[in-house]
Amino acid sequence: xxLDPQRRLRRKLLLAPTTLTLLLFMVLPMLLMAxxxxxxxxTYGGVRWHEWSVDAYVQFLYERDLDDSLTxxxxxxxxxxxxxxxxxxxxxxxxxxGFPTALYIALKEEKTRQRLILxxxxxxxxxxxxxxxxxxxxxxxxxxxxxxxxxxxxSQGALDVLYTPTAVAIGFVYSFLPFMxxxxxxxxxxxxxxxxEAAFDLGANRWQALxxxxxxxxxxxxxxxxxxxxxxxxxxxxxxxxxxxxxxxMIGNLIQNQxxxxxxxxxxxxxxxxxxxxxxxxMWVYTRRFQRPPGE
Amino acid sequence: MQASNNLWRFRGVTPTAMLxxxxxxxxxxxxxxxxxxxxxxxxxxxxFSFDWYLKVMDNDNxxxxxxxxxxxxxGATVLATSFxxxxxxxxxxxxxxxxxxxxxxxxxAMLGLPLLVPEIVxxxxxxxxxxxxxxxxxxxxxxxxxxxxxxxxAYLPIRARLEGLDPRLAEAAADLYAGPFATFxxxxxxxxxxxxxxxxxxAFIVSLDDFVITFFVAGAGATTLPVYIFGLIRxxxxxxxxxxxxxxxxxxxxxxxxxxxxxxxxx
Numbered sequence: 001x002x003l004d005p006q007r008r009l010r011r012k013l014l015l016a017p018t019t020l021t022l023l024l025f026m027v028l029p030m031l032l033m034a035x036x037x038x039x040x041x042x043t044y045g046g047v048r049w050h051e052w053s054v055d056a057y058v059q060f061l062y063e064r065d066l067d068d069s070l071t072x073x074x075x076x077x078x079x080x081x082x083x084x085x086x087x088x089x090x091x092x093x094x095x096x097x098g099f100p101t102a103l104y105i106a107l108k109e110e111k112t113r114q115r116l117i118l119x120x121x122x123x124x125x126x127x128x129x130x131x132x133x134x135x136x137x138x139x140x141x142x143x144x145x146x147x148x149x150x151x152x153x154x155s156q157g158a159l160d161v162l163y164t165p166t167a168v169a170i171g172f173v174y175s176f177l178p179f180m181x182x183x184x185x186x187x188x189x190x191x192x193x194x195x196x197e198a199a200f201d202l203g204a205n206r207w208q209a210l211x212x213x214x215x216x217x218x219x220x221x222x223x224x225x226x227x228x229x230x231x232x233x234x235x236x237x238x239x240x241x242x243x244x245x246x247x248x249x250m251i252g253n254l255i256q257n258q259x260x261x262x263x264x265x266x267x268x269x270x271x272x273x274x275x276x277x278x279x280x281x282x283m284w285v286y287t288r289r290f291q292r293p294p295g296e
Numbered sequence: 297m298q299a300s301n302n303l304w305r306f307r308g309v310t311p312t313a314m315l316x317x318x319x320x321x322x323x324x325x326x327x328x329x330x331x332x333x334x335x336x337x338x339x340x341x342x343x344f345s346f347d348w349y350l351k352v353m354d355n356d357n358x359x360x361x362x363x364x365x366x367x368x369x370x371g372a373t374v375l376a377t378s379f380x381x382x383x384x385x386x387x388x389x390x391x392x393x394x395x396x397x398x399x400x401x402x403x404x405a406m407l408g409l410p411l412l413v414p415e416i417v418x419x420x421x422x423x424x425x426x427x428x429x430x431x432x433x434x435x436x437x438x439x440x441x442x443x444x445x446x447x448x449x450a451y452l453p454i455r456a457r458l459e460g461l462d463p464r465l466a467e468a469a470a471d472l473y474a475g476p477f478a479t480f481x482x483x484x485x486x487x488x489x490x491x492x493x494x495x496x497x498x499a500f501i502v503s504l505d506d507f508v509i510t511f512f513v514a515g516a517g518a519t520t521l522p523v524y525i526f527g528l529i530r531x532x533x534x535x536x537x538x539x540x541x542x543x544x545x546x547x548x549x550x551x552x553x554x555x556x557x558x559x560x561x562x563x
Contacts, residue, residue, distance in 0.1 A: 007389075010476065011386040011389055011390060012386075014382040014383065014385055014386035015382070015383050015386045015387070015399075015403065017378075017379040017382060017383070018379045018380060018382065018383035018403075018407075018447055018451075019383075019399075019403060019406070021379060021443060021444060021447065022406040022407070022409070022410075022444065022447065023406070025422065025425070025440055025441070025443075025444045026406065026409050026410060026418070026421075026444050027406065027409070028425065029418075029421035029422050029424065029425035030413075030417075030421050032421065032424055032425050032428060033417075033420060033421040033424055033425075036424055036428075046427075097312060097315070097316050097319075098316070100306070100308060100309040100312035100313060100316075101312060101313040101316040101317075103306065103309050104309045104310060104312070104313035105313070107309075118552070118553075118556050119317060119320075119321075120320070121552060121556075122548075122549055122552050122553075123320045123321075123324070125498075125501050125505075125548055125551070125552045126324075126505070126544075126545050126548035126549060126552070127504075127505045127507075127522060127541075127544050127545065127548055128505070128507070129505075129507045129522050129525060129526060129529075130327070130522075130525065130541040130544050130545055131323060131324065131545075133327070133525070133529050133533075133537065133541055134323035134324060134326060134327040134541070135323055136529070136533060137323075137326060137327060137330060137533065137538070138322070138323055138326055140533070144326055173319075174319060174320070174323065177316060177319070177320060178320070181316070206305075206306055206307075210306060231412065231414055232414065232415070234414065235414025235415060235416045235417060236416075237415075237416050237508050238507060238508070238526065242529060242530075251416075252414075252416045255416055255420060256416070259420070259423065259512070265424065268420060269420065269424060272416065272417045272420040272421065273417075275414060275416070275417055276413060276414070276417045279412070279413070279414060279417075283412070
């Protein structure tokens, strides 16, 4: 099929709305954000457009004393560290729960599989804010978990889980579990199960078949699942806010703060830009590490 | 089937899966049950009551926020779905012609951006952009931001549907002297309609549910339902929040079930 000029023009016109919208309202704002991160802040929010400054990045590591000397300040690094730790923990736990769940579904009959996948998808598409709120009801003192533990005599006094990093971790695992199950299931579903039968025929036991055949074949789904959990978790804003109760600040809360009470746009832009850079780096490392041809 | 064979039973898989399903649904069930609780103390069950739902229906702020949510979700769905349909048609035609043009990888990368970039980063970038342009934050800025992140959700199912389309059908229409528009309206559109509808529904849910981006780019007058709920939650746990949250869940679940049912029908 050759493309005459008229058809080519038509195709360009068809692509224009999407391309222009994304360029103007997604790519351009990102570039503007990067630019603003190297400008000087104005007093009440905003930036000084003609004043370059790397203060936002300096502020991330150092504290400027009254006499203008810099001392190392690890507060922000700790927040980044905590974000990595919590998001990483959530990724590992969702993988440990999500992989067996996906395997369980993949081994069912066609009709049951579709129903179970619908059951996994429903939370995926329902409002995350509301589901996070539901955990507040469950976890708070006097809530269902607390009162049932007390009734069973398993705990004395208040549970005190809500507003701790543990609550944030529980919320993360809960919120992002479907993001892990769905891609792993997709790769398991496409798998040629005769390969596993062949492994059994060749004398492999279940564990060997799982480790040597199923896991490597499911790897694209596992990697995709890990990214789909890690990325939203590390940039999460309201889960740490609501379940962590301001005590376990994460990157998202720190960023939001710069546009709220702190009124330091360049610092907020710089933090967002660093988060973006880390996410892109993590993606790059993951894909390079795991997308090797099978059999290495 | 595989499952009938003893070899295929991996130890621990069934209990883990059961645990996962309970884990996913326990909070939803608890929330819905507590929304019917007669008691003022939101977590202590005393009796069945519809009161909180009636209170929600009577609350002007909630109604206004719901109206905003619906206006924005409808607007963003229409814009994103029509843009995405056009783009998917063009991309499919290009793929079929076997021609790679320079922008193709770039457009694919751009379509992936709203899905990959953490929401808070998109939110900050959009906020700074709107403020730098001197735009007033309001329904307009929310609509623009929502259209952007809805485009990929609408695009993917349409593109998938087009992939399974027989190109000879459009060629046959052209042979029968149908113009490009008539071919689209009478042949291509009816064939890809399930994809377009499921894309539109995804866009609608995603827009209706969005909190983070809306929270940043909505001014005082453009509060949507999730933003309003967030404000309520921050003030404390109350039965009204339970009721309005349960309603929100119900709408999403209805939409997912509907899109599942439509998917079943086409196959």
